[in-house]
Amino acid sequence: MTDDSNNLLNASREIAARSFNGYLMLLVILGSILWFGWAMTSVIPGGPNADFLGMGLSIAIFTFVSAGFYMLQPNQGVALTLFGAYKGTDRNEGLRWTWPWMGKAKVSLRANNLISEKIKVNDLRGNPIEMAAQVVWRVTDTAQALFDVDDYKAFVLAQIEAAVRTIGARYPYDDFTHQEVTLRGNHDQVGGELRLELMERLRVAGITVDECGFTHLAYAQEIAGAMLRRQQAEAVVAARKTLVEGAVGMVEMALEMLSAKNVVELDDERRAAMVSNLMVVLCGERDTQPVVNAGTLYS
Structure with a gap:
């Protein structure tokens, strides 16, 4: 047993x-x-x-x-x-x-609202993060609260910290590809798991958890700057990827329409030059300055 x-x-x-x-x-x-x-x-x-x-x-x-x-x-x-x-x-x-x-x-049966201290936890990928939780709890079995633990209020504090560490180490802080459950992106799901974890831990003391959630969630100070730059770089890459995909679609559509309406006949070299010019115009960060060609197409 x-x-x-x-x-x-x-x-x-x-x-x-x-x-x-x-x-x-x-x-x-x-x-x-x-x-x-x-x-x-x-x-x-x-x-x-x-x-x-x-x-x-x-x-x-x-x-x-x-x-x-x-x-x-x-x-x-x-x-x-x-x-x-x-x-x-x-x-x-x-x-x-x-x-x-x-x-x-005497034992109070009223709901208690507790906000834990900020603690440093290593997430699933080993990144140090800071976490704090807000928990609403109450005593449901007075006999367990008084006689099965030494000090049920101190017991609640200790178990909240232990549960936050457990949940924090179970998931990564963030995932830019949105393919994983993360602490930052899935508050409801992670908060639900934190509540279940706390209820299991506090059951021995006759205490139930009505509500819980995170009040503070951030990278630790020693890596906050580096992770911010990483997030910015990932955001720039994602934006560039979306921009290039849109530009390629627009260039493809322009060439198809020009060919379908017989507006102009382009050989491979001129087609490549037009694609290059259109990509520069569509993907450039600055406004482009047009150049008027007064001669022939090949001059």
Whole structure:
């Protein structure tokens, strides 16, 4: 049996705790106060009607009941323990009451938004990049969060960093040919994989991830300048390729139309010269200056 299987078998599981409505117990408190007041009025120094027993019992009841109150706000839970043994989690909001000897540990069930620190990661091609993630998480199992990890908030921080490193090393930062899944070009897909990775890692702590994504993604400073020049060069090459493909198509179309309409008959040498001139005009970065030929075509 693997370690993961053992962890799942030994994992804590949240159960509902047995507790009482705190407002009903307030009536018991009020009754003990009234009893104490009645006992006080019956006390006659040295007389047979002194109710010291009633006074003592009312004080004991007041002290006992007062020690068992606790209050829960919406989306809060309290884990109850008896001498270290987990007895359940109460999620009923409002004023609650349980036995005074029960231990109480409150846990927030609200969504938490966390933005991690920027960390340096090597992508699939070994390029150092900087990454930071934004994660929305919440506790779903209070027993696992409190008893299966030492500090579930610190555990979340550590696992977010580990998951970001794992996903960052799984894909390249960028691919100019758009043939691969990249960190920069496929945010939704990579963010989805990051969420699945985090949910798997945080499952042991009873925590789920509602949303996550990258808030910072860039090349590390030591290679940022070089990679920028590389991207610019690739962009120039791609633009030139598109320009040449368009120019060749236009030249081909011009020659076909001239031949089809019998505008002019060109031998191979003049056809090559026209192709050269058209390519210069279409592919040049500067405006061309026309030259008027006042003689014959071959002069």
